[in-house]
Amino acid sequence: MASNILTSSIVGLDGHRVDVECDISPGLPAFTVVGLPDTAVQEARERVKGALRQSDLPFPRTHVTINLAPADLRKAGTHFDLPIAISVLTAHGDLPKRDPLERVLIGELALDGSLRPVTGALSTALMVKQLGIKELIVPEGNAAEASLVPDVDVRAAATLRDVVLHVTGTQCLLRTEHTAHPATTHNIIHPDLGSVRGQEFARRAIEVASAGGHNILMQGPPGSGKTLLARAFPSILPPLTHDEALDVTRIHSIAGKLPRDGFVSERPFRSPHHTASGIALVGGGSVPRPGEISLAHRGVLFLDEFPEFNRSVLENLRQPLEDGTVTISRANGTVSFPARFILLAAMNPCPCGYRTDPDRPCSCTQHQLHQYRKRISGPMLDRIDISIDVPSVPTERLVDLEPGEPSAAVRTRTCMARKRQVERYRDIGILTNAELTSDHVRRLIKQNDASRTLLRRAVDAYRLSARAYFRILKVSRTIADLDGTDGIEERHVAEALKYRQPI
Numbered sequence: 001m002a003s004n005i006l007t008s009s010i011v012g013l014d015g016h017r018v019d020v021e022c023d024i025s026p027g028l029p030a031f032t033v034v035g036l037p038d039t040a041v042q043e044a045r046e047r048v049k050g051a052l053r054q055s056d057l058p059f060p061r062t063h064v065t066i067n068l069a070p071a072d073l074r075k076a077g078t079h080f081d082l083p084i085a086i087s088v089l090t091a092h093g094d095l096p097k098r099d100p101l102e103r104v105l106i107g108e109l110a111l112d113g114s115l116r117p118v119t120g121a122l123s124t125a126l127m128v129k130q131l132g133i134k135e136l137i138v139p140e141g142n143a144a145e146a147s148l149v150p151d152v153d154v155r156a157a158a159t160l161r162d163v164v165l166h167v168t169g170t171q172c173l174l175r176t177e178h179t180a181h182p183a184t185t186h187n188i189i190h191p192d193l194g195s196v197r198g199q200e201f202a203r204r205a206i207e208v209a210s211a212g213g214h215n216i217l218m219q220g221p222p223g224s225g226k227t228l229l230a231r232a233f234p235s236i237l238p239p240l241t242h243d244e245a246l247d248v249t250r251i252h253s254i255a256g257k258l259p260r261d262g263f264v265s266e267r268p269f270r271s272p273h274h275t276a277s278g279i280a281l282v283g284g285g286s287v288p289r290p291g292e293i294s295l296a297h298r299g300v301l302f303l304d305e306f307p308e309f310n311r312s313v314l315e316n317l318r319q320p321l322e323d324g325t326v327t328i329s330r331a332n333g334t335v336s337f338p339a340r341f342i343l344l345a346a347m348n349p350c351p352c353g354y355r356t357d358p359d360r361p362c363s364c365t366q367h368q369l370h371q372y373r374k375r376i377s378g379p380m381l382d383r384i385d386i387s388i389d390v391p392s393v394p395t396e397r398l399v400d401l402e403p404g405e406p407s408a409a410v411r412t413r414t415c416m417a418r419k420r421q422v423e424r425y426r427d428i429g430i431l432t433n434a435e436l437t438s439d440h441v442r443r444l445i446k447q448n449d450a451s452r453t454l455l456r457r458a459v460d461a462y463r464l465s466a467r468a469y470f471r472i473l474k475v476s477r478t479i480a481d482l483d484g485t486d487g488i489e490e491r492h493v494a495e496a497l498k499y500r501q502p503i
């Protein structure tokens with residue numbers, strides 16, 4: 001007797017239909033899984049047998065073969081346990097045979113028969129909707145994320161036995177109502193920009209970076225407040241839109257990094273340590289998983305001690321910084337993940353840290369300094385729109401300083417500026433000034449004569465490259481957006497020129 005149950009396999013961000021076919025034939029007891037299963041899927045055999053036994057459900061004492069089709073699609077993960085168990089029970093005649101297109105199942109089985117949450121449930125729910133299938137059965141821990149997709153009948157189960165009762169029609173699983181992605185809430189975890197005293201210049205620079213989605217590099221001695229500025233950065237970013245939040249949640253789901261409530265509602269802030277490996281940063285592995293740059297999608301990637309990162313690891317960021325996606329090559333094809341993030345980098349001005357500090361002497365040699373700066377390549381710096389100095393503020397001045405403008409006030413301006421960008425770029429499929437190509441800049445950016453003259457003079461005086469020229473124009477455009485102005489004016493270019501501190 002044979003049976004067929006549907007589940008999914010996640011490739012990159014997308015769920016693909018997989019048919020779990022089971023055939024039971026006479027012969028010595030054996031349990032075989034074929035169809036390109038990875039180790040986790042092979043181990044499903046032990047979990048399925050244990051869970052069936054503990055649930056007082058029979059496991060055939062003959063030859064059982066599971067075929068995962070299509071055979072050329074790689075199957076990875078633990079979510080095959082539940083569909084395999086149901087397929088075995090159906091083939092054995094313990095469950096009624098139904099049209100496979102009726103439902104999709106995912107879930108990992110514990111040996112006691114309970115269901116554990118799995119990765120990629122949101123991607124599976126989107127696949128279910130696309131295929132026009134009505135019902136999706138998931139472990140309880142995945143119900144919240146799966147129910148983000150409308151028009152899918154999501155049923156959450158606690159145990160294998162619950163699923164069996166549902167399939168036989170004895171006791172139906174409760175339906176999880178569709179929830180629209182919750183509105184983003186702010187400042188639960190991030191420090192407020194108001195807690196940064198002094199540093200008006202740096203505060204303004206990160207406001208501009210936030211408004212236009214620009215990558216930014218901060219240089220300053222230890223204790224100058226770079227880290228606090230960085231940590232406050234997410235609090236001045238506009239909230240995630242619904243579509244952005246779905247994408248971000250999907251990535252975190254596949255990486256197994258969803259928060260307890262089942263969705264990401266705030267812009268991500270990722271701060272990997274400088275010892276992070278290439279795979280941890282950009283993604284990869286035998287079953288490609290999103291790395292830090294994809295977990296930072298539509299949010300911030302904070303790289304503290306920027307020159308301490310392995311140079312070859314940093315070079316891997318160049319392409320994603322350009323394209324907003326990362327492509328991982330594997331023996332059996334390539335996988336892409338989105339990676340549109342704001343790079344926020346911080347560094348000391350020299351190895352000892354005190355080169356720009358008026359009160360402490362720098363102990364670095366010219367050679368050390370040269371080696372330190374060389375760790376960041378020119379092409380990498382070309383992808384950073386804003387580069388600033390964050391000087392140390394003497395302690396005696398710090399106590400006199402008033403708290404800065406709070407994040408909420410700054411965010412009102414950045415939201416307004418982003419809205420202008422979204423409207424302006426509606427037809428070209430981008431959201432921020434930072435994403436403009438040079439061709440876009442030529443076609444879409446208006447500037448008055450005075451601003452053009454100033455920029456030309458700067459190009460001559462500083463011998464700016466074409467790339468630098470376009471960077472300044474993009475930042476000027478953001479400053480004009482913060483100003484609520486349609487064309488770039490002289491003062492916007494003048495301010496943008498201040499954000500190019502060389503390293």
Ligand SMILES: [Zn+2]
Nearest residue numbers: 350352362364
């Ligand atoms: Zn030094």
